Amino acid sequence: MQPKVFSFSSADQVAQALDTFLEKASAEAIRRSGRFTVAFSGGSLPATVAKYLKDNKNVDFSKWFVFFSDERCVEHTDSESNYKLVKDELLSHVPIPSAQVVKISEALVNDSKKAAEDYELQMLKALGCDVVNQPPAFDCILLGIGPDGHTCSLFPGFSQVEVKDKWVTSIDDSPKPPPSRITLTLPVLNHAKNVAFVVTGGSKCDVVKRIVDDCDQSLPAARVAPLVGSLYWFLDDATSKSLIANKPADFKL
Numbered sequence: 001m002q003p004k005v006f007s008f009s010s011a012d013q014v015a016q017a018l019d020t021f022l023e024k025a026s027a028e029a030i031r032r033s034g035r036f037t038v039a040f041s042g043g044s045l046p047a048t049v050a051k052y053l054k055d056n057k058n059v060d061f062s063k064w065f066v067f068f069s070d071e072r073c074v075e076h077t078d079s080e081s082n083y084k085l086v087k088d089e090l091l092s093h094v095p096i097p098s099a100q101v102v103k104i105s106e107a108l109v110n111d112s113k114k115a116a117e118d119y120e121l122q123m124l125k126a127l128g129c130d131v132v133n134q135p136p137a138f139d140c141i142l143l144g145i146g147p148d149g150h151t152c153s154l155f156p157g158f159s160q161v162e163v164k165d166k167w168v169t170s171i172d173d174s175p176k177p178p179p180s181r182i183t184l185t186l187p188v189l190n191h192a193k194n195v196a197f198v199v200t201g202g203s204k205c206d207v208v209k210r211i212v213d214d215c216d217q218s219l220p221a222a223r224v225a226p227l228v229g230s231l232y233w234f235l236d237d238a239t240s241k242s243l244i245a246n247k248p249a250d251f252k253l
């Protein structure tokens with residue numbers, strides 16, 4: 001399925017578009033299944049996603065179930081924690097029940113393998129997935145990319161990219177600090193109903209072209225191709241300016 005590429009003149013307009021996108025996607029999911037299951041990445045994404053969303057009174061946050069596309073193996077209060085980041089930017093501003101936020105187990109942050117196994121069990125339980133031989137299908141997975149084309153904590157050339165029989169795996173030599181992390185695997189990303197990449201700032205213009213236009217399979221982010229779901233790119237113009245084959249379309253959902 002072709003990606004839906006949207007580009008905006010500023011990161012602020014990207015934030016406004018994401019607010020509209022998530023209001024619509026969550027309303028559709030809640031109508032369909034009574035809840036909205038969404039996974040957040042770390043980095044700059046939470047601040048961009050939450051900027052307008054946190055004040056959106058049309059969203060029924062009580063039906064949201066929040067997960068993490070990847071998480072660092074640190075305490076929840078650590079400044080490196082993606083949970084802390086999403087809590088500060090969004091969760092502390094909206095009425096999502098804490099029981100509906102699935103966090104890494106702090107008791108296991110010193111053993112990334114066990115932390116990944118535990119998170120997968122927590123995730124399957126929260127999603128009500130009793131079929132373990134197929135990946136869970138999130139309503140929405142929100143992803144960033146690194147300058148090396150990584151997404152979540154799936155880094156180019158690393159074995160985690162090829163994991164097919166687990167839905168959460170771990171890494172202890174992450175090229176992006178901190179070194180120990182857990183991450184969703186590609187089968188989960190590709191089973192999502194909606195995947196949205198959020199990239200702004202212009203520094204990733206070249207790698208975005210390699211992913212979106214060239215589909216360079218050496219880059220983990222280029223391997224994200226939902227089997228039946230929709231793939232979106234929310235970019236600013238500084239990031240999308242080199243795209244030729246997949247020129248941005250007018251923002252329409």
Ligand SMILES: O=C(O)[C@H](O)[C@@H](O)[C@H](O)[C@H](O)COP(=O)(O)O
Nearest residue numbers: 041042043044144145146151152
């Ligand atoms: O935990 C993490 O580090 C993120 O999940 C990571 O995958 C991030 O999304 C990219 O590195 C982009 O980060 P920036 O948006 O800050 O460049």
